[in-house]
Amino acid sequence: MSDLSYFAVIDGLRESASRFPDAPALLGPDTVSYGSLHRQACRIAARIQQAGVKPGARMAIWTLKGNDFIAAIWGALEAGLAYVPLDPCQPSARAAQILREADPEVMVAHPDLLSHLPGALPDSLRLVLFADGETTQTTPGLPVSSDRLGSLPDAPHEPFSPLPDTVATVLFTSGSTGVPKGVQLSYRNLHAFVGWAVGEFDLKADDVIANHASFHFDLSTFDLFAAARVGAAVWPIPTPQQSNIAAISEGIGRYGVTTIYAVPSILTMLTRAKLLGPDVAPSLRRVLFAGEVFPIFDLQAMAAQLRESCALYNLYGPTETNVCTAHRVTDADLARDQSVPIGRPLPGQTAHILDPETRLPVAEGAKGELVIEGSLVTPGYLNVADETIRTSHRTGRHATGDIVSSRDGVLHYHGRIDRIVKMQGNRVELGEIEAAIVRHPAVRQAATIHISGPRGSDLVAFVSCEAGRSPPSAIELLNHLRSLLPRYMLPRHFKIMSTLPLNPNGKIDMRQLTRIAEDQFLRAPEQRRLEEAEDA
Amino acid sequence: MEKKILSLLNENYALGLEEQLSLDTPLLELNILDSSTFFDLIEIIQAEFGVTVPLTEIKPDNFASARAIVRMTNDLLAPSAAA
Incomplete structure (x- = not known):
């Protein structure tokens, strides 16, 4: 590989499995070690290759959040497929729309969810793997070959070596015409973010990350890939517990969570129930948030509750750039009654602030549209022909639609220029x-x-x-x-x-x-x- | 109790049309209550009925409908009855 500093996220799992085979990769009722997670990924990859599916194809995953979902993600990457995570809580009509767009050749599915899918399975499909062992129900008359994820045998496979431009995942976000659109993230994009995050947060193998975000949400790329890069443990908060703060708090204490990355609305609920203090969350060292503006009074309340040494970070970026700017919250930020900055661009990224009309750079301190250029900008959308979308996103450059201003290189967010809003951290x-x-x-x-x-x-x-x-x-x-x-x-x-x-x-x-x-x-x-x- | 809780809900979470929420309107599934309004409602119930809603009771099942909220509040008002 020409770029020596390049590190593929799939190698994070492979290296951690060989360095710390017995260390926990996933925490929860069923703890999974790095060695065992990698073996399951290899079994899935072998089954994909047996079915004749080649690297570059896509695997849709539609099951509840948990160990099976994560094993499926790694299995797809091990075989060179891009994973397409579907929100298990969305209506099946919307999932069907996404499946039509995604054209997956492999699908990992919960049988109950699949049985509610309106209309036929995508024609592209060649293999269905059923998640969640205890369910015996299968879809009758499934026109493609199928297997149970929990009973795949060990079998040899060809480990895939991705190039920086290989697409690792397609994340579907809300689309203005009523059809969700798929943002493709490359290995280069993930490397740029994960490499920065591991260094900035000084993540180590003894860290424990609470994974609150669902996997269709770009926040989850930190939980999955930064943890595997260093061999840290992840506690995936299961789907039914994601809005149950008592269960979240209990897990933070029980698993010794050091790091949580979540949307402000969840952190605010935990704060209001007084669940983030050193008495209930003694090991918490970092709280990262993104997805929407953190109302300053709620942020002040959270900071007051957390141990003083706990680091707080505001991470910013649309899915098309993953996280492209970041800001470590200071005491001075908290003393001001205004939203905290979104910070400086990550290394290797350039922020341009352009007048929305003239497309010329604005003066220092003036407001304009944030355009990001660099290795975090994703390669583009899946199957999108719309001219306005194409022109706002070229390879290596993304017009965010966000209005910002810059003071001494630190960016401040001021709202949107179009009709996209954030609800509970989700783009709408x-x-x-x-x-x-x-x-x-x-x-x-x-x-x-x-x-x-x-x-x-x-x-x-x-x-x-x-x-x-x-x-x-x-x-x-x-x-x-x-x-x-x-x-x-x-x-x-x-x-x-x-x-x-x-x-x-x-x-x-x-x-x-x-x-x-x-x-x-x-x-x-x-x-x-x-x-x-x-x-x- | 049922009337009081329904009127609190209708007062604070009105949908904007003439109709009223019923005892079985699915409050969470229809997003009438969400993470940002959840704690406001808990504070209102605590103030109105003089109860403390303990953390263990702050779970989706107890807020799924007005009927569920009534049941939870009644249980909190008579904790010793169950003991």
């Missing part, structure tokens, strides 16, 4: 929600507005109905949306209008709708109760 295209709402037979038009205030942010949907149809209730709309969208994309409030207001250009007047939404729905419950008390 407001257009995807609207496309789902108008699929209700009574709905003619829909517009979704994002509002944010003291109690966090909410989605408000404005809906107009087809002539002669009686308006659906909010519960009916929510039930309709529940079969199409993940939970975090469901609007909190609905407002039916006879027609949606238009601006002078004849487009839906989003500004007017934003004003209505803020007037009507942007009030903290405490404030509402206070007003009622005054009235009484």
Whole structure:
């Protein structure tokens, strides 16, 4: 290999399995050692190769978060396949959409999830491996060969040696037209991030990482690949426990978690339940957060609860750059009542701040769109022909759509230029929600507005109905949306209008709708109760 | 108790249309309650009924619907009955 400093993430598992075969790789009810995790990855790779699937193909993984999911990821990489992780909590209609886009040749699936898949399996599929041993149900009439993940025999395989441009994974994010789009991450991208993270956080083999993020979420690449690089243990928080803070806290204590990387909403819940102090989380040394702005009052509360020596990092980046800037939170940041900076670009990355109209660099301190250039920028989207998407992302350069400013090289975030928002750390295209709402037979038009205030942010949907149809209730709309969208994309409030207001250009007047939404729905419950008390 | 909890929910988590939440509306599945509003509701219940919701009770099952919240609150009000 020409680039001597290049390190492929799959070699992290191979090296840790040979250096620390008995050390725990995965913690939980069933602890798995590095040696045993690598052996299972090799069995999966052997089965993939027996089925005649060649490197460069894709493997979809649709099962609950846990050891099987992780073994499947490593098995795909061991055989040279890109893994496509699907959110086990999303509606099956959306999973079916992603499967159509992803065209996988191999699929690791939970039988119960697969049995709910509407329509046929993708034509590309040549092998299905069933996850989760105790389930005996199989899909009758499966048109391709299948096996149980838990009962694969040892068999020889050809270990795959990836090049820097080999695609390691495809992560699907929300798409404006209603179809999720697949972001391809190369080994080069993962190497650039993992290499930096291991050094910056000084990760060691005795570290224990709590993996909160689901695997379709780019935060998980840290948990999986930085841990394997150094031989650290990972506690994958199982799907049903991801929103159960008592269970998370119990695991942090029991497994001696040193490092947690999560979205602010989860860290805030742990803080509010007083679960991050040295008494309950004695081994915690690093708290990393990303995915959305951490409201400063919540961040201050968390910092006050944590042991003083605990390092806090704000990591920033859209999936198309993974993490591309980072900032270690200082006491001075916490003393200011404003959001902490997103920090400086990672080594080897250049941040350009461009005027959205002229595309020329802005003056120091002025706001503009952040464009990232460097080895973290992903190779592009799977099957995307749309011109506007292609031009915002060229190899080695990504226009983030985020408005930032720079002071002394430190970047500050100021919001979006388009209609992408973050809900519980997940990227949400407001257009995807609207496309789902108008699929209700009574709905003619829909517009979704994002509002944010003291109690966090909410989605408000404005809906107009087809002539002669009686308006659906909010519960009916929510039930309709529940079969199409993940939970975090469901609007909190609905407002039916006879027609949606238009601006002078004849487009839906989003500004007017934003004003209505803020007037009507942007009030903290405490404030509402206070007003009622005054009235009484 | 049922009426009180439903009115607290309707007051604080109204969907914006004329209808009211019912005892069995799936609050978590429909995202009416989420991680950012969860603790506000716990604080409201604690203040309203003078109970402490212990950490072990802060789990999705207890907040899945108004009926589940009523059951949990009743259990918290009469802890010795079960003993």
